[in-house]
Amino acid sequence: MKLTITNLSKQYRRDFFGLKDFSLELTPGITGLLGPNGAGKSTLMRILATINQPTSGTVLWNDVDIVKSPDTLRAVLGYLPQDFGIYPNLNAVEFLEYMAAIKGLDSKAARRRIEELLQVVNLVEAAKRPLGGYSGGMKQRVGIAQALLNDPQLLIVDEPTVGLDPEERVRFRNLLTDLSGDRIIILSTHIVSDVEAAASEIVMINRGRKLQHAAPEQLLTLLDGKVWQWVISADKLPELKREYLVSGVLRRENGMQVRVVSETAPAPQAECVAPSLEDVYLREVSQEGASK
Numbered sequence: 674m675k676l677t678i679t680n681l682s683k684q685y686r687r688d689f690f691g692l693k694d695f696s697l698e699l700t701p702g703i704t705g706l707l708g709p710n711g712a713g714k715s716t717l718m719r720i721l722a723t724i725n726q727p728t729s730g731t732v733l734w735n736d737v738d739i740v741k742s743p744d745t746l747r748a749v750l751g752y753l754p755q756d757f758g759i760y761p762n763l764n765a766v767e768f769l770e771y772m773a774a775i776k777g778l779d780s781k782a783a784r785r786r787i788e789e790l791l792q793v794v795n796l797v798e799a800a801k802r803p804l805g806g807y808s809g810g811m812k813q814r815v816g817i818a819q820a821l822l823n824d825p826q827l828l829i830v831d832e833p834t835v836g837l838d839p840e841e842r843v844r845f846r847n848l849l850t851d852l853s854g855d856r857i858i859i860l861s862t863h864i865v866s867d868v869e870a871a872a873s874e875i876v877m878i879n880r881g882r883k884l885q886h887a888a889p890e891q892l893l894t895l896l897d898g899k900v901w902q903w904v905i906s907a908d909k910l911p912e913l914k915r916e917y918l919v920s921g922v923l924r925r926e927n928g929m930q931v932r933v934v935s936e937t938a939p940a941p942q943a944e945c946v947a948p949s950l951e952d953v954y955l956r957e958v959s960q961e962g963a964s965k
């Protein structure tokens with residue numbers, strides 16, 4: 674089972690590409706697609722979900738071209754789009770039955786699958802309540818349930834934690850981890866903590882281009898010996914930000930504890946600390962365009 678993306682580009686205007694020369698090979702497990710707003714994440718996911726067509730490049734699902742033969746992938750695809758709309762007057766069972774019918778599932782098999790899925794997403798008790806009264810997290814769990822109706826081999830979830838409170842976000846992350854098994858899951862987000870625990874591989878993207886693709890622990894090694902921490906007085910912060918990439922600031926009793934990414938010690942009292950994925954992400958996004 675593999676998804677092979679080669680030199681994929683999507684041109685929106687004469688001088689603007691939403692995605693540019695993007696190549697990637699994915700195998701089972703969770704891949705976190707991490708990038709700021711407007712980076713090109715949805716553009717990529719909509720092409721992979723066979724909703725949009727690329728301007729150039731290819732996507733192969735087990736060596737079959739998904740642009741020429743979209744149905745091969747559609748049969749085994751689950752997709753939770755960013756702007757997933759629910760029907761507020763339907764309850765979860767009615768909604769899932771409706772989605773199963775759209776997907777062409779046999780109604781008896783669908784009923785069994787819906788019962789199973791309501792357990793998986795922990796919505797058995799709320800199953801007969803109208804979706805309009807659900808919390809953000811519950812709506813996203815119904816969204817995942819509809820994406821899982823056909824037991825997909827490729828599951829694409831686009832910014833699923835937007836609008837969720839911290840507890841719901843953790844619950845949703847755990848749910849995805851439980852689902853990983855023998856399928857390819859692509860999870861897009863601009864929030865580092867959404868992917869650092871769950872994803873076995875992370876792809877960083879900005880301005881339509883791939884910046885990095887590696888396991889989280891490999892990415893951390895990029896900044897070994899390059900993250901520094903010390904305390905400064907608050908009035909020195911603007912100057913520090915002009916000169917260095919400041920990846921974190923914490924208020925302390927004796928001033929501001931700053932975290933800085935720098936090749937060499939930025940101050941005599943700066944202590945070298947272990948890099949975080951957030952440091953790597955900020956460095957990649959800020960360095961992009963500059964020479965590395």
Ligand SMILES: Nc1ncnc2c1ncn2[C@@H]1O[C@H](COP(=O)(O)OP(=O)(O)OP(=O)(O)O)[C@@H](O)[C@H]1O
Pocket residue numbers: 685686690691708709710711712713714715716717832
């Ligand atoms: N249909 C379109 N026509 C023109 N430009 C578009 C279109 N769709 C997206 N874009 C632009 O392409 C770029 C990438 O957008 P995309 O939605 O893929 O980013 P994203 O990483 O998913 O960010 P967000 O989370 O903010 O949606 C953005 O600059 C966006 O404005």
